Every structure is written in structure tokens, then in C-alpha cells.
Amino acid sequence: MHYKQLFYRLLPFLLIATACGVSAGEPSTSREDSRLSEEEDFLNELPVVLTATRLSQPAREAPAATTIIDRELIKASGAREVADLFRLVPGFVVSHDNGYTPIVTYHGLSNERARRMQVLVDGRSVYSIVFGGTRWTDLPLAIDDIERIEVIRGPNAASYGANAFLSTINIITRHASETKGAFARINAGNTDIRDAYLRYGDSRDDFSYRLTLGYKHDTGFADRADSHQVRMVNFRSDYQLTTNDTMEFQLGFNNGEMGVDSKTLNASDEKNNKNNFAQLRWQHDLSMNENFSLQLYYIGEETEQIYDVTIPVLGRVVADNSYKANRLDLELQHTRQIAHGSRIVWGAGVRRDAATAPGYFGTGQTPYKDLYYTNNLYRLFGNVEWRLTQKLLLNAGAMWEKTDLAGSDLAPRIGVNYLFNPVHSLRLTASHGTRSPTLAETKANFLVPVYNSYLPTLPSTPADFVSILWRGNEDLKPETITAYELGYMATLPQQGFTLDIKLYREELSGLIYMDENRVYEPTDYFDFRYEISGNFGDATVKGVETTINYQPHRDTRFVVSHSYTRLNSTLPNLLPDQGNKTAPEQIFSFLAMQKFPLRINGSLAYYYVSESDGLGSGKPIPAISRLDLRLALEFSGRKVRGELAAIVQNALPDNDYIDWRNDNIFERRQYISLDMTFI
Numbered sequence: 001m002h003y004k005q006l007f008y009r010l011l012p013f014l015l016i017a018t019a020c021g022v023s024a025g026e027p028s029t030s031r032e033d034s035r036l037s038e039e040e041d042f043l044n045e046l047p048v049v050l051t052a053t054r055l056s057q058p059a060r061e062a063p064a065a066t067t068i069i070d071r072e073l074i075k076a077s078g079a080r081e082v083a084d085l086f087r088l089v090p091g092f093v094v095s096h097d098n099g100y101t102p103i104v105t106y107h108g109l110s111n112e113r114a115r116r117m118q119v120l121v122d123g124r125s126v127y128s129i130v131f132g133g134t135r136w137t138d139l140p141l142a143i144d145d146i147e148r149i150e151v152i153r154g155p156n157a158a159s160y161g162a163n164a165f166l167s168t169i170n171i172i173t174r175h176a177s178e179t180k181g182a183f184a185r186i187n188a189g190n191t192d193i194r195d196a197y198l199r200y201g202d203s204r205d206d207f208s209y210r211l212t213l214g215y216k217h218d219t220g221f222a223d224r225a226d227s228h229q230v231r232m233v234n235f236r237s238d239y240q241l242t243t244n245d246t247m248e249f250q251l252g253f254n255n256g257e258m259g260v261d262s263k264t265l266n267a268s269d270e271k272n273n274k275n276n277f278a279q280l281r282w283q284h285d286l287s288m289n290e291n292f293s294l295q296l297y298y299i300g301e302e303t304e305q306i307y308d309v310t311i312p313v314l315g316r317v318v319a320d321n322s323y324k325a326n327r328l329d330l331e332l333q334h335t336r337q338i339a340h341g342s343r344i345v346w347g348a349g350v351r352r353d354a355a356t357a358p359g360y361f362g363t364g365q366t367p368y369k370d371l372y373y374t375n376n377l378y379r380l381f382g383n384v385e386w387r388l389t390q391k392l393l394l395n396a397g398a399m400w401e402k403t404d405l406a407g408s409d410l411a412p413r414i415g416v417n418y419l420f421n422p423v424h425s426l427r428l429t430a431s432h433g434t435r436s437p438t439l440a441e442t443k444a445n446f447l448v449p450v451y452n453s454y455l456p457t458l459p460s461t462p463a464d465f466v467s468i469l470w471r472g473n474e475d476l477k478p479e480t481i482t483a484y485e486l487g488y489m490a491t492l493p494q495q496g497f498t499l500d501i502k503l504y505r506e507e508l509s510g511l512i513y514m515d516e517n518r519v520y521e522p523t524d525y526f527d528f529r530y531e532i533s534g535n536f537g538d539a540t541v542k543g544v545e546t547t548i549n550y551q552p553h554r555d556t557r558f559v560v561s562h563s564y565t566r567l568n569s570t571l572p573n574l575l576p577d578q579g580n581k582t583a584p585e586q587i588f589s590f591l592a593m594q595k596f597p598l599r600i601n602g603s604l605a606y607y608y609v610s611e612s613d614g615l616g617s618g619k620p621i622p623a624i625s626r627l628d629l630r631l632a633l634e635f636s637g638r639k640v641r642g643e644l645a646a647i648v649q650n651a652l653p654d655n656d657y658i659d660w661r662n663d664n665i666f667e668r669r670q671y672i673s674l675d676m677t678f679i
Helices: 003-020 027-043 072-079 082-088 439-443 576-580
Strands: 067-068 091-098 102-106 117-121 146-153 167-173 180-191 193-204 207-218 227-241 247-261 268-285 291-305 306-311 317-321 325-338 340-358 372-387 394-403 407-419 422-433 444-452 465-471 479-491 497-520 529-551 556-570 586-596 600-609 624-636 640-649 657-659 661-666 669-678
Touching: 067 072, 067 082, 072 146, 072 600, 082 102, 082 146, 082 600, 091 227, 091 439, 091 661, 102 117, 317 624, 372 439, 372 640, 439 586, 556 576, 624 657
Parallel strands: 117 167, 465 529
Antiparallel strands: 067 146, 091 102, 146 167, 180 193, 180 669, 193 207, 207 227, 227 247, 247 268, 268 291, 291 325, 306 317, 317 444, 325 340, 340 372, 372 394, 394 407, 407 422, 422 479, 444 465, 479 497, 497 529, 529 556, 556 586, 586 600, 600 624, 624 640, 640 669, 657 661
16 A cells, blocks of 8 residues: 555544544553542643743634644654754755755755755754854754754744744753753664764752763765765853843853765765854743843854866866855844733844855955854844633734845734643744845846856857856845734643644745746856846745644653645746645654553654655655654663664654665664763
8 A cells, every 4th residue: 555545544543532532551550540630730731831922821822823843742753953853843844965964954945055944042043154054964953952853834024033934943952951961872774873972960959050962973865975974062151140040151162074066066075064052041020920041152154065076078176165144143132011910022133144155155266255244133122922812812013123235124013822621722823934045046146156267169268167066046035924823722631632634724925946947147158158146036825734733641752743735836947836735735744652561661653745846956756655663661770761773764664764865865864872871
């Protein structure tokens, strides 16, 4: 039976089973007492989100659809990479490009850069300074240090600015006081998986800290020059300065090498990436209902990679993909309760991005080789949560931003939540957002020198000349989105069941893409043309997203998500059907977790993505079915506790699948993971 047919046949039974509260577990004599205890646990664990409005809110009172990936889900998924966790989120697709570089997309319309999503780590934007998107492999972050991940599925520019266009991901790490003692993890498996992590944490009076060291290695896809090894260090401290003052400090560094190849140049090379950051956050509580916070952070990015190859007929080609960039960001935020049941948050921030890229910016052949381009950003934001009645809640907010590259924009949002009772709630939200063009999209002038050239068809060609691949456009306007969302949430503590349904419509305009019809350039003797960026695209996205979280017993949990997406787009150089397939019509995930006797626990994750077509380096991809399995044994001694786990990814037989590019074949992977905590 085809996996797609199997998926559609199983889906109704899965939904019916969860809704009916089917459970298997304890004898009937103890079921009622156990249920009361489990209901209390369930109520205490109802999700509270921070990312939707910058206010701590129950998920049912937030003005946006939110997915929370907690520590239990992180472990049960068996993921080695942070990016893999987003397979659990409705509407999200996880792929890999050249160099086994992760790509995380939402609602399609994306090339390998995936620029239309804001990603935060503890409130620090890791949106790439030059190209946009997120360099997932280069985050100085260990997956074991993550407390939870909040995913806002929809525009969130009112809270986090222009790049929170389609979605916002906020990765929240554990407080230093929660990671006392020594911790170690090793992973080993096929594709030469070799990972090692060490962490030590301690507390002294009001000061807590931890230090994490990590090393990760694997050989990527078969028959590709994309092996990579990454080294990282991360430090966090939390200091209770006074009764009303706290100080959080973080520092991280990441350094890695990865293999990359170019089909165009028929060449392979090694790319060296570096990433570092420092972050300081101070919070002062004026009272239980009012506080100020001040955050300052610095981020540095660096890539070293040059293709220097000789191509028959053409000559020696030198393509410099190296760049250096840095970001400095300062933000003030004030939160207070303004009336009974109503709160307000407001703040202001300033950011400076700077980058140099001799190849990309075309300065390599000039006296200004190390010229830095800059982009300054200024922002004001605010959100009010107003409890109009006991059952009716209003969230209204906006972000004003001004940048050197795109001028000023206002991104408002208004949402109404109606709480029928403690079980059922409804939300209706309208929002408007923008995405500012990146430095690469505005300033690029990607030049490739060609030496010792001899083109037989052009005997007058100079021996040395410069080929232009693509250019930016300083007249670009921000992309815009207007979105409407109707959501329903049900919380049934007696059944251990939550349901979240989102119906939406998104109208996008002025989308930035390269025009592959190209501009005529007579001095480029290679192909006489180059690509240029422009606001060439428009799209309408509509669909339904569903999430079910069902815990019939404290030892059993199911998490189910499904998305149905319809995309209508007008994109340059593509037939309508090609652009419309950049968002898979059907995405489904099912994660089952079970604790067995003898301290054994297991999980099963099934993922399905219907056929799609990526932009940029992406290619048409058939439907994908994937099954991941995890089985673990917990153990403990006098001063140690740990877990030994076996993980299989893509466990279905004869199920190798294409991952983003036709030459990226994802085969079965298996590895053993051992972790120990010394107490």
C-alpha cells in the first residue's frame, strides 16, 4: 500500500481515537484516583506562551496560533539537529541544501535561504545579517540546554518586527539553576555520526552558571561532498542581584567546517563558518505587576569559502563566497498591569548591522575590498491586553520600524478571544506585517573573475574578464502581508486532551525574487547577462492547521498535527503550478510516547509531506513518508543517573527519499545515544 494512501486511511481513526479518550493502562480499581491526580498535573501544565505579544499568556488567550515544543517532545523526537524539531509543527517543512545545510520553511514560497521567518534564542534575533534566514548548523546551542520552543504560526511583526513575516520561532534555554552538576552525552552511528557534549553547572548563593562544550560530526548525504564537523561553547549565568533585580549573561562561540560542492562549476570545496555572540539582560521589578528590562547583545558571523577551479574552454574561475558580519542590538521594555485583568507592554530598540563580502558585494577587485555596508534599524512597539468582560479579551499591538534599506513601516495587529468556558475558546485576529530586504538583496554585485580564458566561439574575448552572476537592487520595497485568522481551542483536563484549529488567509505582495530573464551585460563574455532582485512576486495562502495533544495516562502521550494549504502565486520565471507547489498541500505528523515498566521508554514519530517544488536550488520532490523510532533505558546509581537510547531515522523499508535537491538522498540513519548526569 502506498504510504500516502495509508496516511489518509489512518488519519480518521487517529482523530476518532483521541477524541473518544481511548486509553490503556491501569486496572479499573485505581483508575479514578489516578485520573484525579493526572487531571491536576494536566491543569498545572497547560501551556503559557511569551512570544505572541511579549506578555505571559495562556495559549487560549493569545492572539495567534502557537505550537510549544517542550523538553519531553524534544527528547522523544530523537532529533540531533534543532531544525529537525520543527517537523512536529503544522505547516512546517524541514529540508537540507548543499553542505547538508538545514532549511526550515513555513507556507512555501522559499528558496534555500528561507528569509520569511524570525528566529530568536532567548529573545536574541539570529536572523542572518547578510542573507536573511537562519544558519541553523552554526548556532552555539546544545539541544540539551533547551527548555522549550515557542512557534507563532502566523505574522508576528507587531511584536518582533519586520522579519517576523510568516512565523516566529523563540528558542528558550534552561535557567542556569536548573542545570546543576556535570552532564555528558555521546552519539555514535552510521554516516559517521560522532557527537560529544559536556556541561557543568553550579550555584553559589544568588549566582548560578553553566558551561557547555560540544562537538558534532557526520558525513551528510551519500555521494555528496557535504561532511561537516562543528565545535561549540556556550556559557550562561543568572544572578539575583537584589530582591527586585536579576541579571542574565550569555556567551557563545561556534566554529565548523563543512563540505560544499557546486554543480555549476563542477567543483567541491570546504566552507569554514564561525558564529559568536554575547548577551546581557537586566530586569527590574517595580512591583508584582510592573517591571522594566534592558537587553544588549552582539552577534558575529563569518564564512570563508572560495571556489578556485579551472573549467575546460572557459578558463580559471574564482568565486569568493566569503563574508564577515556583525550585529549590535539594544532594547528597553516596560510591562505593567494598567487595570484589573488588563496589561500593557511597550518598548524601543536600536540595531546596527554591518557586513563585508568582497565577492558578493563586488569590492574584491577594488581598493575598497574590505568595505563594510551597514543597515541601521530603529523600532517602537507596544501591545495592550484588555479584558473587556470576563469572557471577552482584546489584544491590540503594533511595531513601528525604520531602516536604512527600506524606510519606515507600521505593523499592526488586533485580536479578539472569546472564552466560552474553561474548555472552549475562539479567537479572531487580523494582522499586517512586512519583511525588509536584506543587505544581499540590496547591495549585492556578485562578481566572478575569469582568468586565462579562451572561448572558441568568441576569439576576441579578453584573456581575463569578470563575469557578473547577480546584482541587488537598492530600490527594493519591503514585502507585505495581511493575514486573517480564525482559531478554536478546546482543553479537556479530564481526558488529558487539547485541540487547536486554525483557519487562515494570507495575502502577500511585493515578494522579492531574482529575475532569471536577466539583464544584458555586454562586458560579461561568459553569458552576457546577470540576474537582479526585484519585488516580482504576489501570493495568496489559505488553509487549515490542526494540533491535537492527548495524554490518556501519565505514561502515555500522543501529539498529532496536520496542515492543509492552498497557495496561489505569481512568481517570476515560473509557471503558476510551479510556484503553487512550493507549499505542500498536505503535511502530517504523529508522535507517540510511552513509558514502559523497568524504566524503559519508547517513541514513534511518523511524518508525511505531499509533493512540493522548492525555489532556488530546490527541485520538484515526490511525496515523503518517514518513520523515526526511539527506544531508551533509564538507569541510576549512587551519584549518577542516565539513559541509553537507540534511534532510527527513516526506518521504513526501501524508503530513501529526495531532500530538497535531486542529488540529496536521505537514507536510513541509526545511532546510539548515551547521556549521564553526575549529581
